[in-house]
Amino acid sequence: xxxxxxxxxxxxxxxxxxxxxxxxxxxxxxxxxxxxxxxxxxxxxxxxxxxxxxxxxxxxxxxxxxxxxxxxxxxxxxxxxxxxxxxxxxxxxxxxxxxxxxxxxxxxxxxxxxxxxxxxxxxxxxxxxxxxxxxxxxxxxxxxxxxxxxxxxxxxxxxxxxxxxxxxxxxxxxxxxxxxxxxxxxxxxxxxxxxxxxxxxxxxxxxxxxxxxxxxxxxxxxxxxxxxxxxxxxxxxxxxxxxxxxxxxxxxxxxxxxxxxxxxxxxxxxxxxxxxxxxxxxxxxxxxxxxxxxxxxxxxxxxxxxxxxxxxxxxxxxxxxxxxxxxxxxxxxxxxxxxxxxxxxxxxxxxxxxxxxxxxxxxxxxxxxxxxxxxxxxxxxxxxxxxxxxxxxxxxxxxxxxxx
Amino acid sequence: xxxxxxxxxxxxxxxxxxxxxxxxxxxxxxxxxxxxxxxxxxxxxxxxxxxxxxxxxxxxxxxxxxxxxxxxxxxxxxxxxxxxxxxxxxxxxxxxxxxxxxxxxxxxxxxxxxxxxxxxxxxxxxxxxxxxxxxxxxxxxxxxxxxxxxxxxxxxxxxxxxxxxxxxxxxxxxxxxxxxxxxxxxxxxxxxxxxxxxxxxxxxxxxxxxxxxxxxxxxxxxxxxxxxxxxxxxxxxxxxxxxxxxxxxxxxxxxxxxxxxxxxxxxxxxxxxxxxxxxxxxxxxxxxxxxxxxxxxxxxxxxxxxxxxxxxxxxxxxxxxxxxxxxxxxxxxxx
Numbered sequence: 001x002x003x004x005x006x007x008x009x010x011x012x013x014x015x016x017x018x019x020x021x022x023x024x025x026x027x028x029x030x031x032x033x034x035x036x037x038x039x040x041x042x043x044x045x046x047x048x049x050x051x052x053x054x055x056x057x058x059x060x061x062x063x064x065x066x067x068x069x070x071x072x073x074x075x076x077x078x079x080x081x082x083x084x085x086x087x088x089x090x091x092x093x094x095x096x097x098x099x100x101x102x103x104x105x106x107x108x109x110x111x112x113x114x115x116x117x118x119x120x121x122x123x124x125x126x127x128x129x130x131x132x133x134x135x136x137x138x139x140x141x142x143x144x145x146x147x148x149x150x151x152x153x154x155x156x157x158x159x160x161x162x163x164x165x166x167x168x169x170x171x172x173x174x175x176x177x178x179x180x181x182x183x184x185x186x187x188x189x190x191x192x193x194x195x196x197x198x199x200x201x202x203x204x205x206x207x208x209x210x211x212x213x214x215x216x217x218x219x220x221x222x223x224x225x226x227x228x229x230x231x232x233x234x235x236x237x238x239x240x241x242x243x244x245x246x247x248x249x250x251x252x253x254x255x256x257x258x259x260x261x262x263x264x265x266x267x268x269x270x271x272x273x274x275x276x277x278x279x280x281x282x283x284x285x286x287x288x289x290x291x292x293x294x295x296x297x298x299x300x301x302x303x304x305x306x307x308x309x310x311x312x313x314x315x316x317x318x319x320x321x322x323x324x325x326x327x328x329x330x331x332x333x334x335x336x337x338x339x340x341x342x343x344x345x346x347x348x349x350x351x352x353x354x355x356x357x358x359x360x361x362x363x364x365x366x367x368x369x370x371x372x373x374x375x376x377x378x379x380x381x382x383x384x385x386x387x388x389x390x391x392x393x394x395x396x397x398x399x400x401x402x403x404x
Numbered sequence: 405x406x407x408x409x410x411x412x413x414x415x416x417x418x419x420x421x422x423x424x425x426x427x428x429x430x431x432x433x434x435x436x437x438x439x440x441x442x443x444x445x446x447x448x449x450x451x452x453x454x455x456x457x458x459x460x461x462x463x464x465x466x467x468x469x470x471x472x473x474x475x476x477x478x479x480x481x482x483x484x485x486x487x488x489x490x491x492x493x494x495x496x497x498x499x500x501x502x503x504x505x506x507x508x509x510x511x512x513x514x515x516x517x518x519x520x521x522x523x524x525x526x527x528x529x530x531x532x533x534x535x536x537x538x539x540x541x542x543x544x545x546x547x548x549x550x551x552x553x554x555x556x557x558x559x560x561x562x563x564x565x566x567x568x569x570x571x572x573x574x575x576x577x578x579x580x581x582x583x584x585x586x587x588x589x590x591x592x593x594x595x596x597x598x599x600x601x602x603x604x605x606x607x608x609x610x611x612x613x614x615x616x617x618x619x620x621x622x623x624x625x626x627x628x629x630x631x632x633x634x635x636x637x638x639x640x641x642x643x644x645x646x647x648x649x650x651x652x653x654x655x656x657x658x659x660x661x662x663x664x665x666x667x668x669x670x671x672x673x674x675x676x677x678x679x680x681x682x683x684x685x686x687x688x689x690x691x692x693x694x695x696x697x698x699x700x701x702x703x704x705x706x707x708x709x710x711x712x713x714x715x716x717x718x719x720x721x722x723x724x725x726x727x728x729x730x731x732x733x734x735x736x737x738x739x
Binding site for chain 1: 447619620628646659660663673677
């Protein structure tokens, strides 16, 4: 690994306008990618993980400038991609290749795979067919197929082999950077490792920098040197793979890791479960966007809370704010407390008095006043959006628990 | 022991395709007891989905047919029932949940209309009582503020919430058996964890049998009581979940477990590809990819089940009478 990164992404943003009404005016923005920064060095695999809708695929297409970013910058070998001339951009396209999830739709079914693999060579000016064949044969062997496979058609290959062919096509121009977006998600687990170990070999043999995008933490763990975890358009944690898996510093990373089913039937349950859904990216929560689901959300300093009390209280308050409380069904204070797992009496007397008043208001139909009262239980996490901060030498997390 | 709730014996389901006859399920047998979770696990093309769709004959009838075996549910062989008699079972006593909740919901009706319709199809309730029941069901599967959300359309629900609605519909007939085919595969891992826990709770409450189809051994380890491993239309191994994970017997099961991160060597895979479904190999379906294959594996039929432990059987010659399993394999079992 050299010091200068191959790819350097700084504060990258991709906001999509949301239009509505007759005049299709821009009324809002979906902040698909909202200021992310990371580097990829030659000879290193960096993982970008997160759940659907976190912006990881948009990050890929935007950093490659397949879609223009709305903010931030991308440098490739020290040069800003956005400022490139036509010929420089063409060179960037050659040097930064991409492989997608579904190998089935990646090929022209009527062309031999040799023709498909040679296609980028012609696009980039190599038209000598003999020379093309040699290069195709060479790259097919490199990715574990044989030179003769060049004359076969895509349908003659299994899913795993097709993904190898897709890799061959990405590698035929001898790129420095490969962006692989969910490259094994469509494959059976018995062949996933094949493709992953191939990627690891390519990293080592070609000194290739790889950005691996996946929702599957197991996949990322197998080959990545470093990992960035995304949530709602932002990177919430980044670090060396083993450190991040062994000692996650952001509660979201922790929850994500805990949610992976453990392939040992004797280790069932007993893990932290993240409640609720990923919020709508058009209207992300204020402050730290993870706070509505965070099991470790920070309580206000004024009160003492026992374990779990504050999370339950906040769930109740957020449900009230969303007007999600069904007082026809839960028509007594006891029923309401049970429904939101709030204890019958809170540990802290002052807090209990406020909650008690708020529950009376809710049952009396005065939601506004209840919300006012519960405002006393605001968490710092809904006010401040934490920046990514070092938590150890090479690990960093965007969580207020680390800034205080 | 009384009869199991569901007993599938030697089930055969075939499809006519342009490439030839595909024996998608080729003599599969497994049981599900009341209150029990059985995971049917296999890779794509193993026949696990067709096997569970054959139970209530949900397979496409233009090309597919059940050509043999029986599906005994609570004493009745479902394969012998007429289509209309089978309708009495579908949804009522046996409910299905599929991978893609989007496909199971109709976007032009509110969620409530769809749940109420199902409630009324199964129970003699008037509209308002059925609506109350629907709200109860939606509440039970964890839809926040169900009384309000019941009048929303499916598009306003997230994937995880849609799957909860589908589950509510499946539960409307108060089924004895729930067949869930990869119900969490399209969901994010944090949502999957929520749905798996919900399924477990509901099963405990109602004591229903759960046949859960999945390719994910992590999910199997999380929820199964017993496991049925399928490969290329055949059942390779069945066993109680701890036994199967700790003493896997069939080389295919062992290879599959070795592919799991944290098991086996780094980057373990199963060499070769799954066989051509129109022309599967003789003998054990897995022998062309098996490191332990011997001459007897290559001819004839899939080896018969041999006991390898308590309530644990493998269809592998290594456990038959004429062979000794290699070292590091579970001992042969005589019972």
